[in-house]
Amino acid sequence: MPEVVVTVAKDLEDLIPVFFKNRHKEVEALRAALGAGDFPQLAQLGHRMKGVGNSYGFELVSVLGKRIEDAAKAADGALIDASIAEYADYLANVKVVYG
């Protein structure tokens, strides 16, 4: 994935490092839940991503969260696996600018 530039409100700047730390932990938690076949936990994690992502300005986090939540309810492990990979890729390539 090429670099993705996201503009975040200046007044949230000091919150962003922790926000990303938690997102990376989230990826690990998603992988662990998928490995365990724990779809309720996956739905819960996806639900959280959906709520918090675009509140900070990261729209794709919310989009992927909804996809993971819906896929978990449908027990669609393949789609979840692909979504987790896309999430990790996004986090590796996102660049934040403040304004």
Added chain:
Amino acid sequence: MGELAEPHSMHAERGAPTPAFRVLVVDDDPDMCSFLARLLRQEGMSVDTAGDGHAAIVRVMTSPPDLILLDVMMPGPSGFDVCRELKGDEATALIPIVLVTTLEDQDSRVRGIEAGADDFLTKPVNREELLARVKTLRRLHETRRELEGRRLAAEIERKEAIRRAFSRYVAPRLAERIIHNLGENGGLFEGRAQRIDVVALFADLRGFTRLTERVEVGEVVEMLNEYFRVLTEAAYHNDGTIFNMAGDSLLVGFNVPFAQADAPIRAWRTAREMVSRFAPIAALWEERTGFGTGVGIGICAGEAIIGNIGSPHYMSYTVIGNPVNVAARLMQMAAADEVLICGPLYGQLKGLLPAGGVQARGDVTLRGRSEPIPVYSIKITPGAS
């Protein structure tokens, strides 16, 4: 699972002056809490956070906020559960609750309304929408608080006006108790008449009719006011209730409307004070007119009927019955500075009355009564203890 940027705290921001409007943010996602708290603090609000439903309820109970932003899907009690509990409690029912949720379907909104939510906010949160909703609820809150303040001030003023007016009719301490009990079921002036033991005291001015022939009409009124002033002071000093003031006589009741275990003693002290307080006035009047006056008093104890008697157009809180009639007859018989008391009351006061100062009048048949009753006379020397 998450690390806290601005920790889930049970405390408001430290060090900052306490803003008037306090918001509790409840969300199991610490990043969401931090985000909402940041936006609200920038608007000068004080923000507490809680990470689950249990912590939220504890926080509300110990330090009620002015507004709650409440996530719906949380571990433990859901936002619906928390909302229902808080809205079902009289102490917290009026705190506005905004449900903040990604659930956008109609069913969830209906559940939120049923749980008592005041408003909804959809995640991801749009900051303009968040602030607009919170500011609206803040204005409503402040308006409600201002109205409540005005209502309380008006209520205090109303009670004070009642107290001022009422204190002219009953002893001030009795007025306080009556006002305190206003609005309660079976309030003092709402119930039916009842039979209770009372002590009735009648006082009358001796020699006044003759004296009035020597002074101007306007002066008579001033003199009567002077006389009633000291008699009512004596009655109120002993927590008596004045039932009637007619001509130059005064009827005072004890053990009514509230119980006074020492009612006979209060009545006796009132009689003594009436004579003592009036004595200097009588002396001045005598100096001016050449006529002597004094207070004649009759006191009797027994069962009487107390209640509101009259018509829908005019009611009077009244005491009627045997002790009142007997006290009136005794008062008519009493000379200046003399107190006549009925037999049963004498039995209760014996130890308090001045040694050698009581004269048994024997059994007396009072006007309008067939059976004679024992009567005792006490001559009061003004100023004597």
